Amino acid sequence: MIKKHQILESAVENLRNQCQRIRVEVCPQFNWDCDGLIEISGIQFRCEIKQYVKSSHIPSIINQCKRDGTNLLVAEYISRTSMERLVEQDINVLDTSGNCFIEITDRLFIHITGNKKILSEKEKGMNFKISGIKVLFSILTLEDEQIPSIRNLASKSGSSNGTVKHVIDVLESNGYIFSSGKNKFIKDRERLLEDWVSLFNRSQRSALQIGRASWIISNKEWQKVSLPEGMIWGGDPGAYLMNGYMTPAEFCIYTELPVREIVKTKAMVPNKEGDIIFYQKFWEGKLSELGSAILFYADLINQNNSRCLEAARKIRDERLTYTK
Known part of the structure; x- marks a missing residue:
């Protein structure tokens, strides 16, 4: 809940900074039937809070929001196409960069786009070129969790030893893999898969x-x-x-x-x-x-x-x- 609270506070602060004539506040919650409550220009919104919203998540998010009566999805990052698909389903959206599409018929309309997400140093490190993408793909296709030696992984991926070492170091610093003695193991395949797909489609x-x-x-x-x-x-x-x-x-x-x-x-x-x-x-x-x-x-x-x-x-x- 701490992380979700931080996402909500950051999103509200950026929205408030861009819409200074509109009152935007985080409301106290007396029961926890949603992730958060905010009030915009006197209108209360029940919030579903996510870290990242990716294309593959959209169908389940739409079903969840409609089932729970959520009328505002708040996330650290929402791609433009994901925003458009959610808006088509009458789900309002807001991210921590201040991008949003919020509409209540005849009462409120706020549409802000073009704000870029500020990448952390770790996220910048994950911005691999095609050689790094190949190494990540090879790791994802491993049949077990143990990562082979740098030399073996370089041969498997068709990359240099230096590229493989760099990728492994970045993955370890971002919590995708961990060390146990002299060996390294995949820690979070699901997150690595989704992030590889996003990186591959976006940049390579x-x-x-x-x-x-x-x-x-x-x-x-x-x-x-x-x-x-x-x-x-x-x-x-x-x-x-x-x-x-x-x-x-x-x-x-x-x-x-x-x-x-x-x-x-x-x-x-x-x-x-x-x-x-x-x-x-x-x-x-x-x-x-x-x-x-x-x-x-x-x-x-x-x-x-x-x-x-x-x-x-x-x-x-x-x-x-x-x-x-």
Whole structure:
């Protein structure tokens, strides 16, 4: 509760500083049927308080807020797209940077955007480049909690020993892993997974995009396509092949080959305006079942629509068992 109280106080203070003509106060609570109460311009709001709001959390947050009668979600950080989806469901939002969308019909309307989250030194340390992303991915695909030696992890991820050591040091300082004697172990896979997905989609996905292609055949016949060795389906089709849950609507391919090799399928042709996206393969060797689940989960989260988020939740619950 101390952390939640700090988030609420910080959010209220920043909102108050930006809306100096509006009275904003934290109210005392006499029963604990919600995380907090605040009053804005004489209107009381029941608050649900979170540290981070990520795309994968949206469906459960919407259900929880509507079930509990919450009318203001307060968080340390809420992405812009997450804010938009929550507002569409009539849930008011406020973060600790002072960004908000708060509306009570004919009584109150406050909309503030563009305030940047100030990163702590630890959070800045987690802003890895692609080599660090590869190391994190390799750690997430480990079958047990023990982290191999720096040399072995460097070989597994295709990174240098120096990069691996830096990543391990940052993870340890941020509480993702811990030491026991000479060995290191993963402490919080769920948090590491969610933060890797967010970091990958936010800062490195676009750097890995190497081209596009267009369909020659109908995209409904995609399962008839035999991809060249060195290419695999990602996103919707990858997820479909894993669990058959969602009929693909968007298509992406991970490849270690030039995009032009796709003509061998006689189903696609390179086209910089095409709707099939190609990403450079960033892992070593063949992708494991666990690695595939993590990759497809990240792809679906990146699309940020209700259809893909539900498919991502299904993969997380069925294939990424450490997140339960």
